[in-house]
Amino acid sequence: MATTREGPAKRKRPGGRSARVRSAVLKATVEELAQGGYASFSFEKVAERAGVHKTTLYRRWGDRESLLLEAMLELGAERAPIPETGSLRKDLLKLARAIASSIPTPEVQAIVRAVISVGDRDPKLAEVARRFWSTRIELDAVIVDRAIERGEVPPDVNRELVVEALLAPMYFRLLMTGGRLDKKFLERLASFVAAGAGAEPR
């Protein structure tokens, strides 16, 4: 299809069409999950929703787990970019606020609950979750690296633990205790985690 659409786009900006297809497919992936859950999630449905041929999906992502991982990472990057304020506590607070405003959305809730409820029964999905979180925690840990470089925290601080200590209580409240992610809680949490990491108040 779309030789006429493809032609001009390719001439105007190389990669333009490819980037648009990627963006449409990742968006459709999230929407499909939010609407139908993981059980009915398929390349066919995503392709239909995105308005592309399903061979495009097979060629680019190979399997639905790879597509899901990329869609989750993209959603995370859009909703909660890595902050850089010059202070560990402020970076943690900014990240916490971004996450707190994104996790109650239907799309994020749908993905989180789908992954947890399927859990160990689907090793491929469990592997997607592990890879998503290890990538995401590694990205967020840059905040801690910068704090170490500034001399704000000791160089032997466990960078992944600092990130986990910030993220976990938010998901714990959202999924388990029903506690609120209000302004005061996020501020206390960020201060607590900065203190745990050994940062002096700034």
Added chain:
Amino acid sequence: MATTREGPAKRKRPGGRSARVRSAVLKATVEELAQGGYASFSFEKVAERAGVHKTTLYRRWGDRESLLLEAMLELGAERAPIPETGSLRKDLLKLARAIASSIPTPEVQAIVRAVISVGDRDPKLAEVARRFWSTRIELDAVIVDRAIERGEVPPDVNRELVVEALLAPMYFRLLMTGGRLDKKFLERLASFVAAGAGAEPR
């Protein structure tokens, strides 16, 4: 039934039979959930498994949510009693170890995943989860109260946050990242949380 069984037990130790029935019913509740999930969880099935009449359950617990809450609290109290070592870090570590060895068991996993996957779709179950966690966090927070009394941490420390900061990363690893709850992680976590609370190393 059981007039003959009830008689001697009552004479020997008051409350003996009642305590045995309670214990059998709570155990059967957990087993039923682990085996059949929340969808098929009913007074009928629990009564059958515990070998008591279902009117006993209606009389004592009223609805299945009250029974579930009591069973969850009992399981928590058995598996992870509140430690008292004289040091905040050591108390946190002891509690973390008890929880880490109980949450991968089929019974605890079944309950946790059932509650999360049903989630907001069942307000009564969501309320059970909220009440379980607020009770459990309040119980665990005694560790922090004692640390305040000993002058180990500042009196204005947020006691619930300290408990959440310990529990959340364990459930986060178990349910979301797939990270291991090994010895080193639990030690780092306990030290991190004690530092976050403002405790000097002891």
